[in-house]
Amino acid sequence: MDDTLRTKLGILADAAKYDASCASSGGRGRKAARDGIGSTTGAGICHSYTPDGRCVSLLKILLTNYCLFDCAYCINRRSSNVERARLSVDEVVRITLGFYKRNYIEGLFLSSGIIRSPDHTMEQMMLVARTLRQAHGFAGYIHLKAIPEASPWLVEQAGLWADRLSVNIELASDISLKALAPEKDAPGIKATMGQMQERMLEAKEERRRFAPAGQSTQMIVGADDTTDETVLRTSAGLYGGYGLKRVYYSAFSPIPEASRVLPVKAAPLRRENRLYQADWLLRFYGFTVEEITAGGSAGMLDLDIDPKLAWAPKHRERFPVDVNGADRELLLRVPGLGARAVDRILRARRQTRLTLDDIGRLSTGVKRARAFLITADHHPLKLTDRSDLRERLAPPARQLELFA
Amino acid sequence: MSTARALGAVETESVALAYGADRAGFRRAVRRLVAARVPPDQVVWRMREPGEAEGAPAADLFGATATPDVGDEAGQTPALAVPRAAGEIADLVLCHHDTDRFARLYSLIWRIAQGERRLADNPADPLVHRLSLMAKSVRRDIHKMHAFVRFRALGVESGRERFIAWFEPEHFIVEAAAPFFRTRFPAMDWAILTPLGTVGWDGQALAFGPPAARPPLPEADGFEEGWLAYYASAFNPARANPVMMRTEMPRKYWANLPEARLIPALLESAPARVAAMIEREAQAPRKRDPAKAVAAMARQAPSSLAELNALIRATPAFVPGGTNAVLGEGPVGAALALVGEQPGDREDIEGRPFVGPAGQLLMKALAQAGLDRERLYLTNAVKHFKFAPRGKRRLHQTPTAGEVKHYRWWLDAELGFVRPRLVVALGATAALALSGEAVAVTTQRGPRPLGRHPGFVTLHPSYLLRLPDPVAQAQGFAALVADLRQARELAGA
Structure with missing residues (x-):
């Protein structure tokens, strides 16, 4: 790898880092032939962490950051003065394999600016994936960004080589998308998601490979005035309607070469964090969007406490919950108890009547949970009736955030 | 293992296991200890040094003499059935670096053997909890080794x-x-x-x-330098969060991670980089708006049947087997388009549709219906021959619904260029490809809209070839001819 290639890699990694998705999970286990290379474990592996705390699992790069689109929130829009570079198909293949052999990465996450045409761009990206699979027997993880403006037959091909496909919905509101990304089209994005979902379901039923790790998407939060409620409604619609594996939320952060139509200030990272927690409640805890947003005010989540903790004091009639008798759904609603802790509680109570000490061994959130729980030796009568419950449970002092 | 009088009247067993995670040795020892009813508080466990001979005697703290755990052929000691959950915990905990892992595990197995059969399934039990934490630490270490x-x-x-x-x-x-x-x-x-x-x-x-000392490693190569460049670029200074990073990538691993040496400088420069980003006013684009290129990208769709066919030919098959795309044939503007299932062996070799046995039968039916091949547009729903090799033969395989749908966009675009007045679906696959839904051909023959096109559903000639009964075959052929004749009239061809 020479200096020029390294410089290009730097530019194109920099250009790709605003995509929050990094997962190498969701697929089934797979391994290379004896003369090939690579495997996927199903759970995914983070090979490193950058100082922003985010995992480095895949080599996440753009094929090129030249782009004919002009999306205001994107550093690579055509009107930005950012430095540009372009990698050839062979260069991406070479870097991917070189990194993979040194155990730096789980695979490749390839996206691209739109050059010449969406079709041309999509074909180039596919060629990378196909070369890795066919010419090098690569069995590692490949995540391809599908370009919704490309012809539909190209999506049909992308799924043959990729583990995961994704189309970014970018903004929860179609109106904002029109204003900030003039070349993009919300119905087109959803049509592509629908097409991918249909093929994935068929392939699964017919036991063929077509993007076995499913599809994901990303939403930028804080670049417009969309509320958390709208964001979560959009997510719920995507999970329910298109079978998405993940929706990623990306708090808008200032980018170099920012557009004039964007806010100068970053959205608080905590907002992103709360949205992820709410997303989790939607998917794994049986909460509805209404229930989650009722914990906050004016369609926004409470930034100070997690959404489950925000919801509980407003539903005191449901508490306290008896850990030795309540069913799973009810236990999942207890602040401080995660899905794993609940499963451990269910296992343990088959053998013993659980005490507060027991809960301390089964969950790391017992401090928050105790106000809502009845155990063999504990009844939180007073706590649940207190009017200052929220204040007592909220963290005493807010940690200062960069740009808060 | 030996017994010795120590600590007054209490007998102490001393067990020495091989260096590392000695699963076999531990299992042997446990089987014997349980069989001999030696309670956990009377066993002293020890791990031998790497390279230490199995027979080397070693005195333990209490003066008991250890003899190696050798010569225990499997079968000499009674089998000990341990529940699965306990076995899983034991396998992991034996890898733990703590020497007390043996004693804790033996306590678990002892209690199970004494009647607490489901003990390992109770995560609230203090011992099980403790062992689970040890197992978790081992699992995490394995995961981090895979990663780092x-x-x-x-x-x-x-x-x-x-x-x-x-x-x-x-x-x-x-x-x-x-x-x-x-x-x-x-x-x-x-x-x-x-x-x-x-x-x-x-x-x-x-x-x-055995354990190694840090070897002299080869120099970093270009890929490692590229990796460092990549790592530095992937960091977003506006989101610095070193606490989160250290939780997932603790400092103890940093010494052997080449990228970790960049961390201090990246963190130090982050605030200044962010401030510069915010202070810098939005810039007017230096380059002029590439109006021509932006307009041109909208014209990416193939503008002729020939362009579309070039695309299809350049694309790998969506079905197993097929290598050459067999394209549609016939004049643009043909009044009638016939859509079959997929090319067969003959078609794949010649690169033309409907030239194999089924195609010949179709030609016969066309002639009787008064239709001329040259004036029709002939194509297939699936453009490649899907087959399974059997010796020297290539056995036709019916494409699945999903595979048919992979090809639908092309068929749709193709017919968009040809613009026939009527599209005839020969058989179920073609009907599915055109309409997007399953059609029962034998009961639903006749005119019906197929997707955007006025359509007509009839039998596929290969279906007739598969009928064993000559009478049924003749009837079927007559039906096909009648259908084609009706289609010709509908299309005004």
């Missing part, structure tokens, strides 16, 4: 690339972590050296060795 080993290239020997890594695990996990690397890198030779043991792979077998 960094290979350096040693060059190529006998056509195989060779790599070496130095890694410092917390627990005795080299054996547990090794299969992952074998599965992932079967075609390279590699060695991972650690202070707790080594492992190597030569394409044939994993070889384990």
Whole structure:
């Protein structure tokens, strides 16, 4: 790898880092032939962490950051003065394999600016994936960004080589998308998601490979005035309607070469964090969007406490919950108890009547949970009736955030 | 293992196990101890030093003499059935670096043997909880080894690339972590050296060795420099969160991660970089708006049947087997388009639709219906021959609904260029491809809209070829001819 290639890699990694998705999970286990290379474990592996705390699992790069689109929130829009570079198909293949052999990465996450045409761009990206699979027997993880403006037959091909496909919905509101990304089209994005979902379901039923790790998407939060409620409604619609594996939320952060139509200030990272927690409640805890947003005010989540903790004091009639008798759904609603802790509680109570000490061994959130729980030796009568419950449970002092 | 009078009247058993995660030795010892009804508080456990001979006697704290746990042929000691959950915990905990792992595990198994059969399934029990934490720590260490080993290239020997890594695990996990690397890198030779043991792979077998000292490693190559450049670029200074980073990538691993040496400088420069980003006013684009290129990108769709066909020909098959795309044939503007299932063996060889046995039968039916092949547009729903090789023969395989749908966009675009007045679906696959839904051909023959087109559903000639009864075949052929005649009239052809 020479200096020029390294410089290009730097530019194109920099250009790709605003995509929050990094997962190498969701697929089934797979391994290379004896003369090939690579495997996927199903759970995914983070090979490193950058100082922003985010995992480095895949080599996440753009094929090129030249782009004919002009999306205001994107550093690579055509009107930005950012430095540009372009990698050839062979260069991406070479870097991917070189990194993979040194155990730096789980695979490749390839996206691209739109050059010449969406079709041309999509074909180039596919060629990378196909070369890795066919010419090098690569069995590692490949995540391809599908370009919704490309012809539909190209999506049909992308799924043959990729583990995961994704189309970014970018903004929860179609109106904002029109204003900030003039070349993009919300119905087109959803049509592509629908097409991918249909093929994935068929392939699964017919036991063929077509993007076995499913599809994901990303939403930028804080670049417009969309509320958390709208964001979560959009997510719920995507999970329910298109079978998405993940929706990623990306708090808008200032980018170099920012557009004039964007806010100068970053959205608080905590907002992103709360949205992820709410997303989790939607998917794994049986909460509805209404229930989650009722914990906050004016369609926004409470930034100070997690959404489950925000919801509980407003539903005191449901508490306290008896850990030795309540069913799973009810236990999942207890602040401080995660899905794993609940499963451990269910296992343990088959053998013993659980005490507060027991809960301390089964969950790391017992401090928050105790106000809502009845155990063999504990009844939180007073706590649940207190009017200052929220204040007592909220963290005493807010940690200062960069740009808060 | 030996017994000795120690601490007054209490008999103490002393057990010495091999260095590392000695599963076999531990199992043997436990079987015997349980059989001999030796309670946990009367056993002293010890791990031998690497390289220490099994027979070497060693005195323990209480003066009991240890004899090695050798010569226990399986079967000499009674079998001990341990519930699965306990076995899983034990396998992991034995890798833990703490010497008290043996005593804790033996306590667990002792209690199970005394009647608490489901003990390991109770995560609230203090001992089980403690062991679960140890198991979790081991599991995490294995995971981190999979993640954080960094290979350096040693060059190529006998056509195989060779790599070496130095890694410092917390627990005795080299054996547990090794299969992952074998599965992932079967075609390279590699060695991972650690202070707790080594492992190597030569394409044939994993070889384990004793603890190693840090070897002189080869110099970093261009890929490692590229990796550092990549790592630095992937960091977003506006989101610095070193606490989160250290939670997932604790400092103890940093020494062997080449990228970790960039961390201090990246963090230090982050606030200034962000401030510069915010202060810098939005800039007017330096380059002028590429109006022509932006307008041109909207015109990406193929503008003629020939362009579309070039695309189809350049694309790999969506079905197993097929290599050459067999394209549609006939004049643009044909009044009638006939859509079959997929090319067969003959079609694949000649590169033309409907030239095999079924095609010949179709030609016969067309002639009787007063239709001329030259004036029709003939194509298939699936453009490649899907087959399974059987000796020298290539056996036709029916495409699945999903495969048919992969090809739908092309068929749709193709018919969009041809613009026939009527589209005839020959058989169920064609009907599915055109309409997007399953159609029962034998009961639903006749005119019906197929997607955007006025359509007509009839039998596929290959269906007639498969009918064993000549009478039924003749009837079917007559029906096909009648359908084609009706289609001709509908299309005004």
